[in-house]
Amino acid sequence: MLIAYKYRMYPDERQREMFLKHIGACRFVYNLSLERKIKAYETDKTTLSCYNLNAMLPDLKKEFEWLTEVNSQSLQQTNRNLDSAFTRFFREKKGFPKFKSRKNPLQTFGIPQHYKVDFDNNRVKLPKIGWIKTKLSRQFNGISKTATVSMTATGKFFISILVDDGRETPEKEPFGYDSTIGLDVGITDFVTMSDGTKIDNPKFLRGSIQRLNVLQKRVSQKKKGSKNRDKAKYQVAKQHEKITDQRKDFLHKVSSKAVSDNQAIAIETLNVAGMMKNHCLAQAIGDVSWSEFFRQLEYKCEWYGKTLLRVGQFEPSSKICSVCGSINDDLKLSDREWTCAGCGTFHDRDVNASINIKKFALQDQNLIGVIAPGGTGEEPVGDVIDG
Numbered sequence: 149m150l151i152a153y154k155y156r157m158y159p160d161e162r163q164r165e166m167f168l169k170h171i172g173a174c175r176f177v178y179n180l181s182l183e184r185k186i187k188a189y190e191t192d193k194t195t196l197s198c199y200n201l202n203a204m205l206p207d208l209k210k211e212f213e214w215l216t217e218v219n220s221q222s223l224q225q226t227n228r229n230l231d232s233a234f235t236r237f238f239r240e241k242k243g244f245p246k247f248k249s250r251k252n253p254l255q256t257f258g259i260p261q262h263y264k265v266d267f268d269n270n271r272v273k274l275p276k277i278g279w280i281k282t283k284l285s286r287q288f289n290g291i292s293k294t295a296t297v298s299m300t301a302t303g304k305f306f307i308s309i310l311v312d313d314g315r316e317t318p319e320k321e322p323f324g325y326d327s328t329i330g331l332d333v334g335i336t337d338f339v340t341m342s343d344g345t346k347i348d349n350p351k352f353l354r355g356s357i358q359r360l361n362v363l364q365k366r367v368s369q370k371k372k373g374s375k376n377r378d379k380a381k382y383q384v385a386k387q388h389e390k391i392t393d394q395r396k397d398f399l400h401k402v403s404s405k406a407v408s409d410n411q412a413i414a415i416e417t418l419n420v421a422g423m424m425k426n427h428c429l430a431q432a433i434g435d436v437s438w439s440e441f442f443r444q445l446e447y448k449c450e451w452y453g454k455t456l457l458r459v460g461q462f463e464p465s466s467k468i469c470s471v472c473g474s475i476n477d478d479l480k481l482s483d484r485e486w487t488c489a490g491c492g493t494f495h496d497r498d499v500n501a502s503i504n505i506k507k508f509a510l511q512d513q514n515l516i517g518v519i520a521p522g523g524t525g526e527e528p529v530g531d532v533i534d535g
C-alpha cells in the first residue's frame with residue numbers, strides 16, 4: 149500500500165534559495181508545457197505526451213540556462229504531473245489544468261528518486277541541494293517512491309515521501325444493512341449520520357475564521373505596496389494555515405471514527421456550488437472540508453478494507469420519507485423537521501436524508517429492495533452479505 153509521510157524541513161539560507169529555484173523552474177516548465185499542449189492541439193489536433201515534452205527539455209535548457217541549476221528529474225516530474233492533471237480532467241470530466249501562479253498558497257517541486265533519508269541524524273539529502281535538516285518524526289519501512297517538497301504561504305517547507313510498505317490492500321470486508329452508515333454533510337451540522345449522530349463544526353474553527361475575517365480587513369486598510377501591508381498579509385497567511393491544520397485534525401478524527409465503526413459508508417456526490425448559495429461564513433468552513441473529508445474516507449476505507457459507496461444526486465434526499473418513500477414537495481430549506489403525510493413519521497431533516505443516502509447506496513448494490521416513491525420500501529435483507 150502507498151502511504152505518504154510528511155515532514156517539516158529546515159533549510160539554511162543557501163538551501164532555501166535552491167528550493168525557490170526549483171519551485172520557480174518547475175512552475176516555469178509546467179506552464180510552458182501546458183501552453184505547448186494547448187497550442188499543439190489547437191493548431192493540428194495533436195496531443196503532446198509527457199515523453200514529447202520531456203524530449204524538449206534539453207533545448208529548453210539551452211535557451212534558459214538557469215534551468216540547468218536545478219535537478220532535471222524535478223523538471224521531468226513536472227511534465228508527469230501535468231500529464232496526470234490531464235488524465236484526471238478526461239476521466240473525471242472536470243477542472244481543465246490551470247496555469248500555476250507564483251501567488252498560489254502552496255508551491256511545490258517533485259523529486260522522483262535519488263534522495264536519501266537519514267533517520268539517525270534527522271536529515272534528508274536532495275540531488276543538487278545536499279543534506280537538509282528535517283524533523284523525521286516517524287520512521288517508515290518500505291520502498292520510497294516520489295518525494296515532493298512544498299512551501300506554504302508563510303514560508304515553511306515540508307517534504308512528503310510516498311512509501312510502498314509492501315503490504316497488499318486488505319480484502320473488502322462484507323457489509324450489510326446494519327453495518328453500513330449513511331452520511332449527510334451540510335452547513336448547519338458538518339455531518340449527520342443515519343444512526344442519528346450529528347457532528348457540528350468545532351467552535352474553535354468558527355472563532356479562527358472570524359479572526360481571519362478581521363485580519364483580511366486589516367490588509368485592505370493598509371496602503372498598497374507598504375511594509376505594513378506585507379506584514380498584514382503574512383498574518384492572514386498564518387491564520388489560513390492555522391485553520392487548515394485545525395480543520396484537517398477535526399476531519400481526521402471524524403473520518404477515522406466513521407471508518408472504524410462501520411463496514412461500509414454511503415455518501416452522496418455533492419453539488420457544492422448549489423449548497424453554498426448565500427452562506428459566506430459557512431463557505432469558508434465548508435468548501436474545502438467536504439471534499440477533503442471524502443478524500444480521507446476514501447483512502448482510509450482502502451487501508452482498512454472498508455467500502456465507500458457513492459450515490460449520485462437524485463431527488464433531493466431530504467424530501468423523500470425514509471420510511472414509506474412519500475415525497476414531500478413542500479419541504480423548504482428552512483424546515484429542519486417535518487412529519488410525513490404518507491405514514492405520519494416525524495423526521496429530523498438531516499437524519500432522514502442520511503438514511504436515504506444509505507438506502508439508495510444499498511439499493512445500487514442490490515442489498516435492499518427498491519423504495520418506489522410513494523410505495524413501501526422493502527425490509528432490508530439479511531445482516532451480512534458479501535459486498
Ligand SMILES: [Zn+2]
Pocket residue numbers: 469470471472473474488489490491492493
Ligand atoms: Zn412516510
